[in-house]
Structures are given as C-alpha cells and as structure tokens.
Amino acid sequence: MGDFLGRYPELLAEVSETGRQPRRHELDSFRALGERAAERGWALRDLVGLYLGRTRELWGTLPGVARAATANEHARTGDALLGAVEVAVSALGEGHERAQRLAVRQEEGERREFVDDLLYGRSDMGRLAERAQRFGLRLAGLHTVAVAVGTEKYDDVHRTVRRIERDLVGRFGPRDVLLSTKEGRLVCIAASGDRDVLDHFVRLAEKPGAGYPAARRIAVGREHSGAGGVVNSYEEALGALELAERLALDAVRLNASDLLVFPVLLRDRGAMADLVRTVLGPLTKARGGARPLLETLTECAAAGYVNAEAARRLGLSVRTLSYRLERIRTLTGYSPSEPLQRFTLEAAVMGARLLGWPEKEL
Numbered sequence: 539m540g541d542f543l544g545r546y547p548e549l550l551a552e553v554s555e556t557g558r559q560p561r562r563h564e565l566d567s568f569r570a571l572g573e574r575a576a577e578r579g580w581a582l583r584d585l586v587g588l589y590l591g592r593t594r595e596l597w598g599t600l601p602g603v604a605r606a607a608t609a610n611e612h613a614r615t616g617d618a619l620l621g622a623v624e625v626a627v628s629a630l631g632e633g634h635e636r637a638q639r640l641a642v643r644q645e646e647g648e649r650r651e652f653v654d655d656l657l658y659g660r661s662d663m664g665r666l667a668e669r670a671q672r673f674g675l676r677l678a679g680l681h682t683v684a685v686a687v688g689t690e691k692y693d694d695v696h697r698t699v700r701r702i703e704r705d706l707v708g709r710f711g712p713r714d715v716l717l718s719t720k721e722g723r724l725v726c727i728a729a730s731g732d733r734d735v736l737d738h739f740v741r742l743a744e745k746p747g748a749g750y751p752a753a754r755r756i757a758v759g760r761e762h763s764g765a766g767g768v769v770n771s772y773e774e775a776l777g778a779l780e781l782a783e784r785l786a787l788d789a790v791r792l793n794a795s796d797l798l799v800f801p802v803l804l805r806d807r808g809a810m811a812d813l814v815r816t817v818l819g820p821l822t823k824a825r826g827g828a829r830p831l832l833e834t835l836t837e838c839a840a841a842g843y844v845n846a847e848a849a850r851r852l853g854l855s856v857r858t859l860s861y862r863l864e865r866i867r868t869l870t871g872y873s874p875s876e877p878l879q880r881f882t883l884e885a886a887v888m889g890a891r892l893l894g895w896p897e898k899e900l
Contacts, residue, residue: 542575542585544568546626547596550619554602557618565629572633582634589627593619646694649673653718653725656765657772666765673716680730682761683771686743686753687779691722698750699724702742710735724753727768730761744790755782757792777801785891803889810889811900817886818895820869828896831869834862835887838874 544567549560560568575585597603602615652669667677675681686692692699702724703717715728715735726739736758743753757778759771774794781800782792803810821828834852838859841847849859863874872879893900 542571542580542588543592544571546589546592549622549626550593550596551600551602553618553622554600554615557602557614559618560622560625560629565625568626568629569633569636572630572635573637575630576634576637580634582631585630585634586627589623589630593623649716649718650694653716653720656727656768657720657725658769670765675716675727676729677765677768678763680761680763681727681768681771682730682733682736682759683768683775684726684728684736684739684743684756684758685720685772685775685779686724686726686740686756687722688724688751688753690751692719692724693722694719698743698746698752701746701750702739705742706735706739709738725772727772740791753790755779755790755792757782757794759794781892784894785888800888800892803885804892807893811893813882813886814889814893814895815900817870817872817882818890820871821866822896823869824865831862831866832887832890832896834859835866835874835883836891838863839884839887843874843880 545564546568549564552558553560572585576582597619600615600619603612603619606612606615652666652673655666656670670677688698690696696719699717699719706715706717715726717739718725718727724743726736728736728739740756740758743756746752757775759774759778762768762770771794778792778794778797781787781797782789785800818828818832821831824831834848837851838845838848841851845856845859849856852859854862866883867873870883872883874880874883890896
C-alpha cells in the first residue's frame with residue numbers, strides 16, 4: 539500500500555514547515571501513482587481513502603503542527619496542509635482517470651477488432667473462440683444476432699448504446715452476450731438459450747426511454763452454431779433490413795425467418811420479372827397508371843382482404859375500393875377473391891416492389 543504514497547508524507551512535513559504548495563514535478567508524480575494504482579486494480583475511492591487516512595495519522599506529528607504556538611499559527615498551517623492535500627489528491631484522481639480512459643479505449647479497440655473478425659469470418663476459428671471467451675461468448679453453442687439501425691448512426695459512445703449496455707449488464711450480468719457497433723448499426727450477439735436477453739435488447743432498441751433516439755428498425759437473424767453461425771445470423775439480419783428498405787415495410791421489428799420467401803423470389807430475377815410483366819403489366823393501361831392499383835392490392839393483403847379495413851387504410855370508400863378490385867380483375871384476369879389467383883397477385887406485387895416496378899423498366 540505504501541508503494542502508492544510516494545513522497546506524500548515528506549511533502550506534508552515540508553508544507554507544514556514552509557507553507558508552500560506542491561510543485562509541478564510533485565503533482566506529476568502523484569498523477570503517475572494514480573495511473574499505476576488504476577493499472578493494479580485499485581478503486582479511486584480506496585486510493586483517496588489511503589491518502590486521507592495517512593494524512594490523519596501524520597497530522598499531529600507534522601513539525602509545523604507540533605510547533606504552532608497560537609491559534610493563528612495552527613490555522614495557517616492547517617490551511618496550507620489542506621490545500622496541499624486537495625491538489626495532491628486531485629492529481630492522483632486525474633492520473634487514475636487517465637489510466638481508466640486508456641484502458642477503456644484499449645478494451646473498445648480490442649472488442650471492435652474481435653467483432654470485425656467474427657462478423658467477417660476472419661481469423662483462425664480456434665483463436666477466435668479463445669478471444670471470444672474474454673468477451674463473454676462461448677462460440678461452440680447456438681447464437682442469434684440482432685441488428686438495429688437508427689435515425690442517427692450508432693457508435694461506441696452514442697448515448698443510446700450506453701443506455702442499452704447499462705440496462706443489459708444491470709439486468710442480466712455477464713451472460714453469453716456481446717453488444718457492439720458496426721458501420722453505424724448496433725449489433726447484439728446472444729446465446730440462443732438466452733432468448734430473454736435478445737428480446738430485451740429489441741425492446742430497449744425500440745423504446746430506449748425519454749431523451750434517447752429509438753431504433754428505426756431491428757432485424758433478428760436465425761440461430762446458428764459456431765463462429766460461422768454468428769456470421770450467418772448477422773448476414774441474415776442485414777438481409778432482412780435491406781429487404782425492409784426495398785419493400786418499404788412499416789414493421790419496426792423484423793425476423794429473418796419471416797422473410798425467407800423473398801430470397802427464393804429473388805433467386806431467379808428473370809422469372810420474377812416475367813411474372814411481374816405477365817400478371818401486372820396490364821395495370822399500366824389503367825387511368826392513373828399501375829401504382830394506385832398496386833397500392834390497393836398491398837393494403838388489401840395487409841388488411842386480410844377485409845374491404846372495410848382496406849378502404850380505411852387507403853382513405854377510400856368501400857364502393858371505390860370494390861371498383862378498383864373489379865378493375866384489377868378485368869385488366870389482369872386475376873381475382874383477389876380466388877385463393878390461387880390471390881397468391882399469384884401477391885407474389886407478383888412483392889416481386890414488383892423488389893424489382894422497383896413500375897418506376898423501373900423490366
């Protein structure tokens with residue numbers, strides 16, 4: 539313990555005799571002691587307690603205090619000593635905080651490098667698994683990745699990121715979970731057995747609290763095993779976010795498992811373009827073009843083909859909606875009231891949204 543006191547007792551003795559304040563090189567030495575104590579794992583309050591305790595022990599034995607004959611001399615000596623204690627402890631705390639900030643930056647840099655290697659599938663798998671343990675992950679198990687995008691880009695010091703991190707750590711402690719940022723997005727990697735952790739992350743990202751910007755969308759990949767499984771789940775979550783943008787989906791929460799049909803649809807773009815042209819191409823002959831009728835089909839599907847609800851969503855009367863549906867049947871030859879034809883229409887509408895039709899030529 540005395541290693542962290544340095545020349546503090548000698549300084550107090552000199553101050554009590556001369557009344558001088560600590561010099562710059564002395565304050566620098568206290569800053570260095572604060573850094574060294576932080577590196578050894580000392581808490582700042584314990585370090586300050588050490589200094590104040592030693593001050594109390596030495597006070598009555600200090601030459602200037604023992605020699606003071608009058609109340610005024612006691613007051614002057616005491617004031618000089620307290621001033622020296624104040625600046626010495628302040629320098630000590632400054633060094634301690636500097637070491638802590640450096641350690642945090644180093645930790646964040648190492649975590650960011652690990653996350654990059656993990657999500658890009660780089661590095662040797664054995665070495666990656668060893669590094670993962672340091673950050674609380676056991677890569678041999680099943681993991682799921684959730685990715686959030688906000689109205690603002692996320693980084694490691696973003697207030698929403700700090701808010702979510704504090705809440706997750708406070709609620710769940712050191713569970714098999716890792717929170718990080720990547721390319722302006724917030725990424726949560728959690729063991730699939732800890733589904734409550736992932737669900738809580740999604741809720742926090744969606745509603746982080748007053749004064750914290752909420753996520754615009756959160757996508758959750760499927761669970762996979764191993765380090766390669768983390769990459770797969772991450773890419774599925776990114777794919778879900780991309781599809782949501784292209785399809786202009788209103789949903790804030792997305793599950794990659796709910797969107798598996800779309801990669802299938804996109805696997806053969808030529809066949810999809812042919813479907814759109816064949817089924818929906820005739821809608822371009824309608825007055826006002828194909829767009830209003832496409833929106834009608836989209837809202838009818840979203841409303842479960844309940845005409846009153848679909849009309850409300852579109853801001854139309856039920857009569858106008860019925861006219862539009864009849865117009866779609868007349869132009870395309872497909873009726874939304876027939877299950878198989880409805881499926882064909884819905885697949886074609888989704889394909890049109892994915893391909894950007896009718897704004898883009900097919």
